[in-house]
Amino acid sequence: MKKCILKFGGSNFLDLEGYGRVARHIAQRLAAGENKIVAVVSAMKGETDSLKAQMLAVNKEASPSNLDAALAIGEMKSVCLLEAAVSRLGIPVTSLNGYGLGIRTNSDFGRATVESVDPGPIRSALQEHDVVVAAGGQAIDQSGRLTMLGRNSSDLTAIVIASMLDEHACEIYSDVPGVYTADPYLVPAAQLMPEIAYGTIAQMSRHGAKVLHHRAVDYAKKHSVTIICKALTGDGVVTGTTVTDHGNAGSVTVAREAVVIWFASVAERDNLWALLDQHDITTIRLKPNDRPGLCVMTDTDFAKQLAAVAGVPTVSIESTMAVTELDPPVLGVHLVGDYGRAISLARQIHDRMYPEQFLVDTD
Secondary structure, three states, rough: OOOOEEEEEEEHOOHHOOOOOHHHHHHHHHOOOOEEEEEEEOOOOOOOHHHHHHHHHOOOOOHHHHHHHHHHHHHHHHHHHHHHHHHHHHOEEEEEEEOOOEEEOOOOOOOOOEEEEHHHHHHHHHHHOOEEEEEEEEEOOOOOOOOOOOOOHHHHHHHHHHHHHOOEEEEEOOOOOOOOOOOOOOOOOEEEOOOHHHHHHHHHHOOOOOOHHHHHHHHHOOOOOOOEEEEEEEEEEEEEEEEEEOOOEEEEEEEEEEEEEOOOHHHHHHHHHHHHHHOOOOOEEEEEEEEEEEEEEEOHHHHHHHHHHHHHOEEEEEEEEEEEEOOOEEEEEEOOHHHHHHHHHHHHHHHHOOOOOOOOOOO
């Protein structure tokens, strides 16, 4: 049975028409010869933040498990909408959310880790339907409680499903066709990279790039799943970047949601650094001046949750932005408090990496 794994990020669902557009693409793929399709979907753009705000408005100290159960509603809603859109086209379709995907995790609510998979539920669904719509970013723990795999982790769900179904490729659809040398919305001169290595894009992701989730990339590398980055546009599908074992280029990333945690002592800082490192959270130990600090690049909510659970005392937590220059072997991080200055610095670094080549008109 030929199966195709497609993942559609929230940028594909800016409005309800987005579900119709994705459904039509799925229909075209089936008409072109695909036998079965698993479509992994994210929540509509902004839905997760809205759900989180509602939860915290009711209880600022809502438990992580309570938050996971609430945030998962965004993907569940998206699944229902796409199933309805596909069904309207007369295509046999069903859907599965975290309770039925066959993915089991540990109980690290907010950023759970996949521990085991059972392809049975998805295989059974594909036997009876041409399309299975799967909720991204969610699973259940060993006690059957809903868990979230982290923010922007629908990529990971798609890669896990591809691997568990013995498929060696997964297509990721976002609002850009691939991986660029910088965020093209922030750095207009950014260049599309046709091919990039797993390790390179994972490092970019760990420092703020949001094209692919770094844990999804790590899982893809471990299980030999090729990632193909695409965009669904009004003119059709644009294929930009293939993620494999090959390809390397310099890049600039901007982590807009980084935080700096300040401590009373170096020992307290290093205790949290070691804990976060165990959970694969990218941090930078800042050189102590008046006080030691730790910059958390990504997964900031989960990092603060771990600090609270572990009882590591902190002095204060401040929001910041981290501009990272990744040009092997160089890795330089600049902390910038002002958004405008962060973008300006990113553009300056990118211009230095990729100086424009001016053509001389000799006519």
